[in-house]
Amino acid sequence: MIGSSTPLAGATDQSRGTGDAYLTEPQFCKMYHVAPRTAQRWRVTGDGPPFVRLGPHKIVYRLSDTEKWAAARTFAHRADELSRTIADD
Numbered sequence: 001m002i003g004s005s006t007p008l009a010g011a012t013d014q015s016r017g018t019g020d021a022y023l024t025e026p027q028f029c030k031m032y033h034v035a036p037r038t039a040q041r042w043r044v045t046g047d048g049p050p051f052v053r054l055g056p057h058k059i060v061y062r063l064s065d066t067e068k069w070a071a072a073r074t075f076a077h078r079a080d081e082l083s084r085t086i087a088d089d
Contacts, residue, residue: 021063022052028061032070 028049029036042048043059049069052060075081 022060023063023066025059025061028066031066 023031025036025039028034029039039048043051049061049066052062054060075084
């Protein structure tokens with residue numbers, strides 16, 4: 001479920017006691033129903049949530065960041081979306 005406050009099963013706590021859960025790229029893609037290539041493109045264009053690079057081929061996302069990112073893209077109706085899009089320009 002998008003925006004759920006319950007961590008995805010398998011989300012890892014790599015924060016050393018701060019309570020942040022992290023999602024791997026496959027977990028993020030499964031949670032938000034997007035292809036891995038889409039998540040990769042979002043990292044290049046800046047359209048996706050903030051990410052953490054742990055190594056040359058290891059990307060993770062803080063669960064709290066992905067929830068904030070999704071919440072910022074949640075609209076009550078199409079007019080709400082359009083009004084926020086126009087206001088941002």
